[in-house]
Amino acid sequence: MMGKEKIFSLLTPVIKKSPADQTEAVVINSQAGLTRYANSTIHQNVYEVNSKVYFRVALGKKLGVAATNVLNKESLKKTLENALSIARNQRETPDFTRLPGQASYKKLKTNYKKTANYAPLFYKSRQNKISVSLR
C-alpha cells in the first residue's frame, strides 16, 4: 500500500493542473482478509489489498466525481478529466458553498500491523501448536 509521501508525489502534480475551481482527491487504502468455514472445513480463505483514488471537482456549483485504482499519472489524469466532464453536464447544487479547506487533523493510531498480519503468518510460527490442539 502507498504511504503518505508517495500519495502526495503522485497526486499533487495532477491536482495542480486541474482547471476546476476546486479539486479534491481522496485516497482510500484497504487491506482485508476473510475466512469462511462450513461443513467443518475452511472452504474460502481470501485476502485483498487495494488503493482507490476519488477525484471530486467543483465548477462553480456543479460537482463531478470519478474514481480509479490504477495509480499512474496517465490514469489519474484521465480520471480527473472524467470528473470534469461529469461536472460540466451536472446540474448546480444550490446548497454547495465550497469543498473543505486546508485543516490539520489529529493522527489516530488505529492500524496495528501485528493484528492485521495475524493470519496466515500466525500459522508459520504456531503450526504445530494449532495442529495439536485441533486433534
Added chain:
Amino acid sequence: MKENIKETIAWLRKKGVDYADIRQVKRISENIRVKNREMEGVSKSEDLGFGIRVLYRGAWGFASSNNPSKGEYKRMAGLALDIARASGLTQREPVRLAENEVYKDKFISLCQIDPFKVSLDEKLNLLISACDLMLKNPGIRVADTSLNFFRSEQIFANTEGSLIEQIITESGGGAVATAARNGETQWRSYPNSHSGDYATRGYEFIQEMRLLDQMERISREAVALLSAPECPNQETTIIVSGNQMALQVHESCGHPIELDRVLGTEISLAGGSFMTLDKLGKLQYGSPQVNIYADATTPGGLGSFGYDDEGVKAQRTDIIKQGRFVGYLTSRETATLFKQPSNGTMRADGWNRIPLIRMTNINLEPGEVSLEELIADTRQGLFLDTNKSWSIDDKRLNFQFAVEAAWEIRDGKLGQMYKNPIYTGITPEFWNTCDAVCNKNHWHVWGVPNCGKGEPMQTMHVGHGVAPARFSKVKVGGAK
C-alpha cells in the same frame, strides 16, 4: 503484464502447488441517471488488479492486489500459498479438481457500437427525451431513467497451461414512470423494473430497446393503476409476462441448482437448496412443458462468456428436462462428486474475489403458442406483468412475488386492470401446473445485473431467456 503472470505461474509450479490460477482484470464502468429531466448522477470508474488462487495439499488460498508490479505478483503468490497452508489445518478431505482441457484463446463479446465512445451528451439527450415523454402526462410525478455500461478485460492463466483473454462489454438501461395521488404511488417500468434490461452487447442494444416508443404507454398505465381496483384474492390461472418469468426462473430454479449452495457452503449468507443430491434425476420439478437449461453461449445474454473463471469453456447444460430435474451448475471442485467435468459456471465479481458457482443464462425453452393464442385459450385468469418485489425462503421452496400490474382474463380476452397484485407458491407445485410456454417470437434473454451471493458480497450479471407462461391454481391477491 503477461510476463508477470507467466513468471508467477512458473514460480508456483516450482513451489509444488496442486493447482493455481491467476486472473488479471481491468473493469471500466459508466452509470448515468436522469430524474425529472435533471441529471441525478453520473459515475465513471476504473478498476484494475489481479487475484491468485492456490490449491496446496488439497486446501485453497487466495490473495489479490491492485498493484500489478512484478514484486507484488510474487508477494501475493507467496501469501496465497501461505493462506492455503493455513486452510489446510482444518481440511478433512483434500479438494480435488475435475479434469479440464488446456486452452489458449481469446474471446470478445458482441459489440457493434462501443458504448464508451458514445458521447455523454447523446446518452443524456436520450434519457432527458424519455423523461419529457413521461412528464407530458400530468399524472406522472417522477420520471426516472438510467443507462449503465461495463467493460471487463481479463487475462486468465493456470498451472495446467491455459492462457485465456476475454473482453466483455455490457450495456443496459430503462425507465420508470411513477404516478402519485392522495398519498398513493403506482409505477410502471420499461423494459423491466430494477434498472431495466441488460446484455453483453454494445450501444446498439440501447438503440434496439426503443425506449422513447414506450414512455407514453407506461405513463398512461401508471396513472391508470391509481384508479384500478385492488387485485382480488383468489386461486386462479395466471399468465406470467416475460420479464417476470425471468425473475421466477432466477429465484425458484437458478439459485437452488447452484451445487455449492446445495452442499452447504453458502448457508451462512444466501441459504441452501431444496434440490438436494438425492433428488437429482428423480424430482419431477415441473410439468412436461418445462425445459430449463443453463447456456453461457446464448448470443448477447448477460450471463454469456467464452470461458468461466476456472478456464472451463462456455457450454449448455440441461437442468430440467420435460419437467424432470437432471442437472446442477457445477465447478471443477464440486463436479468431482459426479465424476464429471465442470459445466463451467464459476465466476468472480472482479479481481479481488474468488470465483463461485453462479448462474450463466438460465433459460426456459420456448413452447408452441403465441401470447395472443394463450390468452384466447384462457377462460378465466390474470395476466401478471413486471416484477415489483420478491421473497423466497432459504431453501428456495416457498416464494412470493409482487408485480406492477395485472389484467383480468375473461373468456379469452384481457379486461379490467388491477393494482398491487401478488402471487405465491411452492416451487415444484407451481412449476408442475405449467401447461404452456409461449413460442420463440415472445422469447427474450433478460439481463439481471444484481444477483447477490457470497462473502465478501459478489454481485453477478446473469441472463434468463424466457417467454410468457401459463400456470393454474395459483394463489393470487392484492397487497399494498
